Amino acid sequence: MAKYSTRQRKALALFLSEHPDESFSAVQIASALEPERISLSAVYRNLGELVSQGVICRTQQDNSREILYRYTQAESCRMHLHLACSRCGKTFHMDVPGTDRLIEQVAENADFRVDRSSTVLHGVCGNCMQSAGDSS
Amino acid sequence: MAKYSTRQRKALALFLSEHPDESFSAVQIASALEPERISLSAVYRNLGELVSQGVICRTQQDNSREILYRYTQAESCRMHLHLACSRCGKTFHMDVPGTDRLIEQVAENADFRVDRSSTVLHGVCGNCMQSAGDSS
DNA sequence: CTAGTTGCAAAGAGTTTGCATGGCG
DNA sequence: CGCCATGCAAACTCTTTGCAACTAG
Numbered sequence: 450m451a452k453y454s455t456r457q458r459k460a461l462a463l464f465l466s467e468h469p470d471e472s473f474s475a476v477q478i479a480s481a482l483e484p485e486r487i488s489l490s491a492v493y494r495n496l497g498e499l500v501s502q503g504v505i506c507r508t509q510q511d512n513s514r515e516i517l518y519r520y521t522q523a524e525s526c527r528m529h530l531h532l533a534c535s536r537c538g539k540t541f542h543m544d545v546p547g548t549d550r551l552i553e554q555v556a557e558n559a560d561f562r563v564d565r566s567s568t569v570l571h572g573v574c575g576n577c578m579q580s581a582g583d584s585s
Numbered sequence: 586m587a588k589y590s591t592r593q594r595k596a597l598a599l600f601l602s603e604h605p606d607e608s609f610s611a612v613q614i615a616s617a618l619e620p621e622r623i624s625l626s627a628v629y630r631n632l633g634e635l636v637s638q639g640v641i642c643r644t645q646q647d648n649s650r651e652i653l654y655r656y657t658q659a660e661s662c663r664m665h666l667h668l669a670c671s672r673c674g675k676t677f678h679m680d681v682p683g684t685d686r687l688i689e690q691v692a693e694n695a696d697f698r699v700d701r702s703s704t705v706l707h708g709v710c711g712n713c714m715q716s717a718g719d720s721s
Numbered sequence: 722c723t724a725g726t727t728g729c730a731a732a733g734a735g736t737t738t739g740c741a742t743g744g745c746g
Numbered sequence: 747c748g749c750c751a752t753g754c755a756a757a758c759t760c761t762t763t764g765c766a767a768c769t770a771g
Contacts, residue, residue, distance in 0.1 A: 452745090452746095452749085452750060452751090453744080453745045453746075453749090453750055453751065454745075454746095455744075455745070455750090455751060455752080456744095457751080457752075458751085474735090475735080475736080476735085487752090487753095488752065488753045488754075489736090489753090490736090490737080490738085490752075490753065490754080490755095491751075491752055491753075493735095493736065493737070494737090494751080494752085495751095497737095509645040509650075513735095514645075514650050514652065514734075514735065514736095514760070514761075515734090515735070516650060516735080516736080532691070532695060532697045532699075534697070535700070535703070541695065541697065543691065543695060543697075544694070544695065545687065545690045545691050545694045545695055546690065546694070547683070547686070547687050547690055548687065550683070551681065551683050551684065551687045554681045554682065554683055555668070555679065555681050555706070558680070558681045558682070559668060559677065559679060559680065559681055560710065560711030561668045561670070561677065561679075561706075561708055561709070561710050561711065562708045562709045562714060563668070563706050563707070563708040564671070564707050564708040564709070567671070567707045568705075568706045568707040568708065569704075570691070570697075570699050570704045570706075571699070571700050571703045571704040572697055572698045572699040572700040572703075572704065573697070573698045573700070574696065574697050575696030575697065578698060587725090588724080588725055588726095588770090588771090589724090589725055589726065589769080589770050589771075590770075590771095591725090591726065591727080591769080591770075593726080593727075594726085610760090611760080611761080612760085623727090623728095624727065624728045624729075625728090625760095625761090626727075626728065626729080626730095626761090626762080626763085627726075627727055627728075629760095629761065629762070630726080630727085630762090631726095633762095650735070650736075650759075650760070651759090651760070652760080652761080
């Protein structure tokens, strides 16, 4: 797999690596790369490859059946958990002290090895809380 | 909504409440309830209702585009985060001290309100780690 | 009896695949 | 030039919806 370096392949990899904190759907990527003229199927096929290479990871929003893709190659991305706002869909790094300790505790207490790169905590980000005046 | 109590509705609610720790797809539920003769559309419609009533919640497995449903009404379910094994698909309670503190820290440090009932940490459970001899 | 529910089948949304054409090396 | 990758369209999978028939209250 991935023997040739095509215009489409390069554009896709570049785009994702330039947005390490964001998750995109295949359609979003295709339209962002419209100037590069990539077909949706090429996007899907190349995303699949990148996923199996571990360069990016798949996630999903809770009430959509879209699959989202996020660059995880960057050191900084693999070490953090991520936070996803269920209102605006943005993804954030979770740079919170004590996270590692909790993950260790989970391993000891619950006999479960958490995979940092694929787990995403859901909730509402500050921006959305504010703009919605929501305090429930 | 939900003004009448039908055979299908009762069977669905009963089934879910009897399996508070497991996640099911609509198809799984429909076939588990086959003796009760529920159509897939009735399953979907009733699941939708239960979700908006907060009785159950939707989640998704990472590499499938199926939506999964899990009973969350039980007090014990709403207070915990959950762990999902990406090998066997089972869901577990996350009964780990320090979890609440971390969630508070996230609110303060990252200005993000984590929604306990919808977030699921992904990883590998003890059983699967053992049977796969995986230690990566 | 009346309105909420069901079941079926058709429509949607998102993703995957077959096959001929095109482009990298 | 050979083989991989692309593009298009058709096939698929899962979910939603329209509508007539059914049934709980």
